[in-house]
Amino acid sequence: MHSRVVGIPDLDGTEPVAVVIDVMRAFTTAAWAFHRGADKIVLAADAGGALAIKEGNPGWLALKDGAPAGGFDLVNSPGLIQEADLTGRTVIQKTTAGTVGALAVVEARLALCASFVVAGATARVLADAGADPVTFVATGEDGRAAEDLACAEYLDRILAGEPRDPLPYLHRARTSPAADDLRRGRRRGAHPTDVDLCLEVDRFDFAMKVGLEEGMAVLRPLRTRPDAVSDRAR
Known part of the structure; x- marks a missing residue:
């Protein structure tokens, strides 16, 4: 399999298969929002766009990164989302990097959004689709975020059929500047468990596929074969 890792600025919209990390x-x-019952997640480019979508769709919930803000119902924190009841709800998500990267590749033949918690399922979808080549998009820090690069390399090793002990990759993520910022409270809208929750490999048995629906970028869970899924996902 051929692959490359790029940042958002390096995307040109011609990538046939993309994994946005x-x-x-x-x-x-x-992923936690889907686990808590969300039906779909609509990705927004900015806060104004998220609120405009919410205004046109009563009952939808808006989520953003950073501190809580007027008009937004949720914040971009797995530690906080894991307590929410989102059964049957549609969530509008706007973040600084992740949703921007997903919107950049939404028209790809296959576009997935990923993190460690859905790594195994993401790799299975790519393998089942015979995806080659694959573009991994490391969204943080214009492609330099240590945790995103570690996840991209971990996925690449799985697809290459090589030994894939996750611990070295998790160590890189755990000691990243982003993890340090979260632990030290430098990012608003965070929960003390966020770092640990971000490092639970294969916590869930689904991948997350993004595509256009009625002119909107929509993220949905994509169930995969149950074999080799961590017991924690059951």
Whole structure:
């Protein structure tokens, strides 16, 4: 399999298969939202766009990163989302990097959003689709975020059929500047458990596929084969 890892600025919209990675925290939060019952997640480019979508769709919930803000119902924190009842709800998600990266590749033949919590399922979808080549998009820090690069390399090793002990990759993520910022309270709208929740490999047995629906970028869970799924996901 051929692959490359790029940042958002390097995308040109021609990638046939893309995996958009935001470990801390957009696509860990999204996975938890699905686990808590969300039906779909609509991705927004900015806060104004998110609120405009919400205004046109009563009952939808808006989520953003950073501190709580007027008009938004949820914040981009897996530690907080894991307590929410989202059964049957539609969530509108806007974040600084993750949703921006997903919107950049939404028209790809296959576009997935990923983090460590859905790594195994993401790799299975790619393998089942015979995806080659694959573009991994490390969204944080214009492609330099240590946790996103570690997750991309971990996925690449799985697809290559090589030994894939997750611990070295998790160590890189755990000691990243983003993890340090979260632990030290430098990011608003965070929960003390966020870092640990972002590092639970294969916590869930679904991947997350993004595509256009009625002109909106919509993220949905994509169930995969149950074999080799961590017991924690059951």
